[in-house]
Amino acid sequence: MFRAAVRLSVSGVRSVTRSQPRCQAPLASRCYSHGKQETDEEFDARWVTYFNKPDIDAWELRKGMNTLIGYDLVPEPKILEAALKACRRLNDLASAIRILEAVKDKSGPHKEIYPYLIQELRPTLDELGISTPEELGIDKI
Numbered sequence: 001m002f003r004a005a006v007r008l009s010v011s012g013v014r015s016v017t018r019s020q021p022r023c024q025a026p027l028a029s030r031c032y033s034h035g036k037q038e039t040d041e042e043f044d045a046r047w048v049t050y051f052n053k054p055d056i057d058a059w060e061l062r063k064g065m066n067t068l069i070g071y072d073l074v075p076e077p078k079i080l081e082a083a084l085k086a087c088r089r090l091n092d093l094a095s096a097i098r099i100l101e102a103v104k105d106k107s108g109p110h111k112e113i114y115p116y117l118i119q120e121l122r123p124t125l126d127e128l129g130i131s132t133p134e135e136l137g138i139d140k141i
Contacts, residue, residue, distance in 0.1 A: 044076050051082035054089075061086050061095060069102050074113055077120035084121070088128045096130045097138075104133070 038046075050056075050064055065083060068075055075083075080103060087096035100118075107113040118125075118132060125132065133139045 044079055047075070047079045048082045051079070051086045053086075056086050056089070058090055058092060058095070061090060061092070065095075065099055065102065069106055074103065074106050074117070077117055080117065080121060081124045084124055084128060084130060088130075093130065096128070097133055097136070100130075101133050101139075104139075 047064070047068060051061070053060075061083070068079070068083075080099065083099055084096050087093070087099065103117060104114045107117075124130075
């Protein structure tokens with residue numbers, strides 16, 4: 001009998017304490033962007049510098065392109081030119097063609113972007129002897 005009375009009183013006290021409004025501290029807001037914003041020119045210069053490293057290896061090239069393609073943008077022609085020249089320094093034709101395929105895929109539904117990039121890269125492609133996927137016929141596979 002005593003046990004039942006204690007159980008009821010404890011549950012009654014719990015319900016009373018739960019129904020009372022509690023003082024809540026205001027939520028702290030956090031701003032994580034303490035650094036300065038990078039301009040488009042600084043972004044382009046950073047990636048051109050990355051691909052122009054004389055001692056870049058194949059892994060760094062693939063890692064850089066994977067990171068670059070992961071951004072919500074289509075790389076500028078000067079960045080792609082530096083990446084294609086890095087492919088030539090590494091004697092890696094497959095990576096050069098893969099870069100062009102990735103850029104075409106990244107262009108998505110905007111059909112005017114890829115022809116513009118090829119037009120801007122044409123002197124570099126001719127200088128390096130790199131054919132586009134369309135010229136090789138592998139875009140139809």
